[in-house]
Amino acid sequence: MENFTPISAIMGGLLIGSAAMLTLWTNGRIAGISGILSGAMFPKQQDTLWRLLFVAGLILGGAVYAIASGDLEVITQASPVMSVIAGLLVGFGTRMGSGCTSGHGICGIARFSQRSLVATGTFMLAGFITVNVVRHV
Amino acid sequence: MWCAMFKENITTDSSPISAFVAIATSGFLFGLGLAISGMTNPAKVVGFLDIAGDWDPSLILVMVAGLGLTVPSFHFILKQKQPLFTKQFFLPTRNDPDGKLITGAALFGVGWGIGDYCPGPALAALVSLNTNVILFCGAMLAGMVIHHFLMEK
Numbered sequence: 001m002e003n004f005t006p007i008s009a010i011m012g013g014l015l016i017g018s019a020a021m022l023t024l025w026t027n028g029r030i031a032g033i034s035g036i037l038s039g040a041m042f043p044k045q046q047d048t049l050w051r052l053l054f055v056a057g058l059i060l061g062g063a064v065y066a067i068a069s070g071d072l073e074v075i076t077q078a079s080p081v082m083s084v085i086a087g088l089l090v091g092f093g094t095r096m097g098s099g100c101t102s103g104h105g106i107c108g109i110a111r112f113s114q115r116s117l118v119a120t121g122t123f124m125l126a127g128f129i130t131v132n133v134v135r136h137v
Numbered sequence: 138m139w140c141a142m143f144k145e146n147i148t149t150d151s152s153p154i155s156a157f158v159a160i161a162t163s164g165f166l167f168g169l170g171l172a173i174s175g176m177t178n179p180a181k182v183v184g185f186l187d188i189a190g191d192w193d194p195s196l197i198l199v200m201v202a203g204l205g206l207t208v209p210s211f212h213f214i215l216k217q218k219q220p221l222f223t224k225q226f227f228l229p230t231r232n233d234p235d236g237k238l239i240t241g242a243a244l245f246g247v248g249w250g251i252g253d254y255c256p257g258p259a260l261a262a263l264v265s266l267n268t269n270v271i272l273f274c275g276a277m278l279a280g281m282v283i284h285h286f287l288m289e290k
Contacts, residue, residue: 034281
């Protein structure tokens with residue numbers, strides 16, 4: 001556990017929680033990234049602008065961190081081909097499963113949604129199994 | 138075409154400007170939180186998902202801290218008649234897990250384990266201009282488009 005970083009993890013989690021809280025409190029929306037993103041590409045009502053603003057803010061948040069800390073570390077062992085396969089699975093899977101880590105894991109569980117509890121358990125388990133198969137088998 | 142769509146959305150969306158400022162701020166805080174937590178770095182995510190290796194439980198604390206705020210606050214927010222700046226809450230109505238939900242979540246989990254990114258951190262890491270991050274984000278959008286045309290008819 002030498003890489004354990006409890007303080008930054010808790011600070012990050014509190015910011016993410018505050019963002020989800022602010023989204024619901026001010027706009028009545030669920031801060032689910034995959035839903036916000038796909039909804040911006042295929043708008044059902046006239047609701048593209050808030051989605052684009054949220055995504056722009058999200059990217060800006062990463063940028064401000066990178067500037068303030070001098071570096072946004074990205075260390076990956078995935079090959080470009082693996083990154084594309086992973087992206088396709090994440091994009092398709094989050095739509096089929098109606099959400100991702102934010103929408104199900106942070107917002108859905110907070111509403112005690114059974115679907116979100118099941119989805120979060122499933123993608124966590126699938127993630128654990130995949131990483132352990134890729135790295136240890 | 139994009140420009141025309143954009144204009145139409147601005148003029149027909151009845152939300153006040155304060156709603157838009159608040160949603161952009163929310164996105165900003167979310168992205169900042171993801172970067173501070175370390176989730177924008179695949180190595181950190183592998184450390185968490187790789188239980189059999191040198192396990193790093195940090196990301197559990199991200200979720201616990203996030204839920205520590207959302208669980209109590211959602212309870213009070215959803216008791217209000219309406220949100221602060223818009224007319225109604227937009228909430229999912231279904232509560233029954235089905236095969237589609239579980240299959241989708243499983244596919245997502247496999248992708249998460251291969252690329253070590255879920256959607257939010259991948260977007261927040263775009264500023265790194267790392268080739269894999271850009272490829273992942275492009276493929277993620279493509280995956281959503283494929284789902285739209287294959288499954289939502």
